[in-house]
């Protein structure tokens with residue numbers, strides 16, 4: 001079975017993940033993965049682009065080139081430590097860096113910074129890029145795309161399962177038992193770590209996140225603030241739905257603050273918001289409540305967040321990705337390796353029941369080696 005590299009750099013802007021995956025008709029197999037941190041200047045440039053009202057082409061091009069060179073370094077590291085040359089890779093699946101995501105307006109768009117041409121030149125590999133826009137063109141949300149991959153990896157013949165990505169944002173996938181001919185569903189539930197990271201960074205000189213959720217654990221949830229935040233219509237909206245930094249950001253939070261709250265109580269409230277909005281997604285929006293929940297993404301390292309989730313979903317068994325031969329940190333990168341395989345095979349990558357697209361579509365453009 002051919003080898004693919006998946007490249008993912010998510011909304012947290014913490015780094016670029018590269019996963020080496022063997023793909024074929026059976027379950028995709030993770031062979032190795034590396035994560036390269038985002039250099040501080042590039043992180044700042046990307047964050048500025050995400051937050052800018054107007055963007056200069058020169059700034060966009062400079063960030064795109066630096067980002068692409070960092071992606072190439074990640075691929076190089078992965079190939080070298082596996083003693084592979086570029087010819088061994090059928091294709092790289094490159095997600096790119098989401099700068100803005102606006103799938104619901106009059107002129108919907110989703111913007112990922114990416115340069116697959118340069119990446120093909122730098123690595124000597126074929127590259128599949130631009131995964132999201134075909135789904136959008138077909139009337140879909142363009143996100144989340146990982147649910148089809150979750151189904152390929154984690155579906156069971158008898159059990160209802162759900163997969164929960166705890167990245168900057170959280171997305172849920174519901175996997176009906178294989179024996180039932182039911183569609184896989186999924187959607188974004190709202191912020192996972194993005195507000196926690198932003199509030200933490202505002203009140204600390206060092207670090208990008210609240211390690212293990214210790215600061216949040218030391219605070220007290222402000223029940224009134226939590227209820228105000230949960231009143232945002234996104235949480236009650238029916239799928240298909242997806243979201244991003246352009247909707248949930250510090251100004252969104254600050255609009256609900258009185259200014260008298262202790263900073264660590266706000267952090268505790270934000271952690272509770274993540275757990276509550278996910279629990280609402282599982283119990284009220286998803287439909288049948290799954291027996292097993294498989295968490296993945298950086299939030300699985302946040303003990304406080306997982307405890308809160310467990311308290312709100314006491315009947316679910318939380319099963320680590322490792323139980324199924326994967327690692328929670330590399331699932332999204334793995335998804336884009338698998339989506340590149342789907343592209344080469346001419347198979348659809350999206351799930352219309354998730355994104356709302358008019359039908360299944362082959363996703364992405366191919367840039368030959």
Ligand SMILES: Nc1ncnc2c1ncn2[C@@H]1O[C@H](COP(=O)(O)OP(=O)(O)OP(=O)(O)O)[C@@H](O)[C@H]1O
Pocket residue numbers: 009010011012013014165166167168169170193194196197208209210211212213296297298299301302303332
């Ligand atoms: N030890 C830890 N303690 C607490 N939080 C952590 C820890 N390690 C990672 N995280 C959280 O996980 C985040 C990164 O998660 P991940 O890499 O899955 O996000 P992403 O892929 O960038 O986002 P998305 O899935 O929305 O695109 C960090 O920003 C941080 O909030």
Ligand SMILES: CC(=O)N[C@H]1[C@@H]2OC[C@@H](O2)[C@@H](O)[C@@H]1O[C@H](C)C(=O)O
Pocket residue numbers: 010011098101110142143144145146147165167168169170171188242243244332
């Ligand atoms: C537009 C965009 O980049 N969306 C991301 C983001 O991060 C989590 C959530 O929001 C999810 O919808 C999506 O990423 C994953 C990989 C997806 O498409 O499944």
